[in-house]
Amino acid sequence: MAELAQTETKALQEPAHHELLITGDPSFEQVTDSVSRIVEGKTPKAWWVLFGISSSATLLLLVAIAYLFWEGIGIWGLNVPVAWGLAIVNLVFWIGIGHAGTLISAVLFLLRQRWRTSINRFAEAMTIFAVICALIFPAIHVGRIWVVYYIFPIPNQMSIWPNFRSPLLWDVFAFGTYFTVSLLFWYVGLIPDLATLRERTTNRIKKIVFGVLSLGWHGGNKQWKHYEMAYLILAAIATPLVLSVHSIVSMDFAVSLLPGWHTTIFPPYFVAGAIFSGFAMVMTLAILTRATLGLKDIFNMRVLERMNLIMLVTGSMVGYAYAMEFFIAWYSGNEYEMFAFVNRAFGPYAWAYWIMISCNVIVPQFFWSKRLRTNIAFMFIASILINIGMWFERFVIVVTLSRDYLPSAWGYYTPTFWDIAILIGSFGLFFSLFLLFLRFLPMAAMSEVKGVLPQADPHYAGNIQAHSQAVS
Amino acid sequence: MMKLVKKIDRVILAEFGSPKELLKAAEKMRQEGYKEFDCHSPFHIHGMDAAMGLKRSPLGYIVFAFATMGLLGALGLQYWTSAVDYPLVISGKPFFSGPAFVPVVFALTILTAAITAVVGMIVINRLPRLRHPLFSSDRFGKFSDGSFFISVESSDKKYNDAHTAGFLKTIGGQNIEILKDE
Numbered sequence: 001m002a003e004l005a006q007t008e009t010k011a012l013q014e015p016a017h018h019e020l021l022i023t024g025d026p027s028f029e030q031v032t033d034s035v036s037r038i039v040e041g042k043t044p045k046a047w048w049v050l051f052g053i054s055s056s057a058t059l060l061l062l063v064a065i066a067y068l069f070w071e072g073i074g075i076w077g078l079n080v081p082v083a084w085g086l087a088i089v090n091l092v093f094w095i096g097i098g099h100a101g102t103l104i105s106a107v108l109f110l111l112r113q114r115w116r117t118s119i120n121r122f123a124e125a126m127t128i129f130a131v132i133c134a135l136i137f138p139a140i141h142v143g144r145i146w147v148v149y150y151i152f153p154i155p156n157q158m159s160i161w162p163n164f165r166s167p168l169l170w171d172v173f174a175f176g177t178y179f180t181v182s183l184l185f186w187y188v189g190l191i192p193d194l195a196t197l198r199e200r201t202t203n204r205i206k207k208i209v210f211g212v213l214s215l216g217w218h219g220g221n222k223q224w225k226h227y228e229m230a231y232l233i234l235a236a237i238a239t240p241l242v243l244s245v246h247s248i249v250s251m252d253f254a255v256s257l258l259p260g261w262h263t264t265i266f267p268p269y270f271v272a273g274a275i276f277s278g279f280a281m282v283m284t285l286a287i288l289t290r291a292t293l294g295l296k297d298i299f300n301m302r303v304l305e306r307m308n309l310i311m312l313v314t315g316s317m318v319g320y321a322y323a324m325e326f327f328i329a330w331y332s333g334n335e336y337e338m339f340a341f342v343n344r345a346f347g348p349y350a351w352a353y354w355i356m357i358s359c360n361v362i363v364p365q366f367f368w369s370k371r372l373r374t375n376i377a378f379m380f381i382a383s384i385l386i387n388i389g390m391w392f393e394r395f396v397i398v399v400t401l402s403r404d405y406l407p408s409a410w411g412y413y414t415p416t417f418w419d420i421a422i423l424i425g426s427f428g429l430f431f432s433l434f435l436l437f438l439r440f441l442p443m444a445a446m447s448e449v450k451g452v453l454p455q456a457d458p459h460y461a462g463n464i465q466a467h468s469q470a471v472s
Numbered sequence: 473m474m475k476l477v478k479k480i481d482r483v484i485l486a487e488f489g490s491p492k493e494l495l496k497a498a499e500k501m502r503q504e505g506y507k508e509f510d511c512h513s514p515f516h517i518h519g520m521d522a523a524m525g526l527k528r529s530p531l532g533y534i535v536f537a538f539a540t541m542g543l544l545g546a547l548g549l550q551y552w553t554s555a556v557d558y559p560l561v562i563s564g565k566p567f568f569s570g571p572a573f574v575p576v577v578f579a580l581t582i583l584t585a586a587i588t589a590v591v592g593m594i595v596i597n598r599l600p601r602l603r604h605p606l607f608s609s610d611r612f613g614k615f616s617d618g619s620f621f622i623s624v625e626s627s628d629k630k631y632n633d634a635h636t637a638g639f640l641k642t643i644g645g646q647n648i649e650i651l652k653d654e
Contacts, residue, residue, distance in 0.1 A: 165563070170576060173575065174579050180586065219514060221524055224516040229531040251575075457491070458518060
């Protein structure tokens, strides 16, 4: 008890910014070394095994897409009333995953949550790859792929323009912007670290590649001044994207007039779900990377625990949204609306609904326990369950349309082999890109991590030489 | 008119031990009247802009101007295509459907702002510049690792090989080198 009181007073005395964000008290050089080593060292065997598996799955994706283009949308299990099927389920799933990366890189930056520096590079990369996976689905689902450029406002042979009143067109702009902004944000963050790799490498080709990519960065404060401003502006304009992109996605559903879809709760509910699933994916990847590549001081328990807390908050918001949907369906007094929800929970897709509830509502509640939210094995399993649950959330929303107004049209939507092949293939593409990223680019933002070390503060009282000597 | 590629003949480079020393040295450089000098560090050091006497980056105003153009452009695009060039009645909505046009206006405004911020940063910093006298130093590469440097360009009015090197030494600089553009 006395010990506890002592630590508490100590915590109160220490200003918040003196809290150690990176454990193990590394020197600047140790940070550079621990991150760059992964890029510079030999490719581990495990990497080849994982890359072999994921690139094979990517090949399956390419085959499935080629067959789709050859044969047409009929190879999927689609039929009215379930006209969108897995293509939209996967789109929403992947684009949702991306949101955690943007939240970490932009929102937490503006809120001065400096613990984000450990995971932001990693999470931003995840965002970009998830958005690439997401964009495949609407593109290949257009049917006549050879006229896919009709979605852009460019003059075409019909001299007609896209319909700007359609949420599906809003998606084109929302996703295009989201992808571009994420990529720019990521690249700007990479510039100083690419310069580090340029200075370290002895390989001439790598020197040229990193040299060109780092634009001749020399870390002068005259460069940093504009750089920091650009970073701040990017963070400020990416912040509304965290809310807007998934809101616009939800409008694909909410703007329609279908029972179960036409609800005002969709935008906030989708945004919370997106952040929830995205953090779960960051967690899964962070634990795997941490276990295989080290970096335990950068991806430390404090960071992991905070991510679990964010999952607890957003998971509770999602649970609240599920309950509120039901309540409003009952309160509306509209029998079609009521039927849609009763059908979700107790109809032919009840199994999917209860998977969703268990994974998304019950699992995150365990994070109230400090013991469980600091337990690596538990959080790893929880993060995977949450991702499964969030995939099923979109599945439930989309396929329970199989019972609409007209009982004669009722059916049971089942995905075909090709539906599943594209889903698996999208995971393959995601992991292939992620593995390439881990192998060829610095996976943690070295310059930012160094900036939050205590000795980076110009008012640091300790002896910096002690840190330098520790290296040599 | 700002020259696109500034010619740099000579640079004096001095190394400092810590962010604290670099910050103090930067203040002394400014007080001594140097302008064409820069402080190189692996990360942005808090308070360095003030120590060096640098003004706030103008990037924010540039981004604001371009973002406004993006906003008006997006609005104009939708107005012209939907209400002027090929008006179509869709679900009985007006040709210029204000609220329905908001998401695209929003997205394109953000897009122009982001592109301007990045391109603007690169242009203001006069990047890419792959060749620089600094890169001929063997020690300088550690600027992105854990070392701290001050460089003074020969274009500075107060610049003088011997005198500047001597001054850098008095304010704590070590390993002083004179670098030339070969």
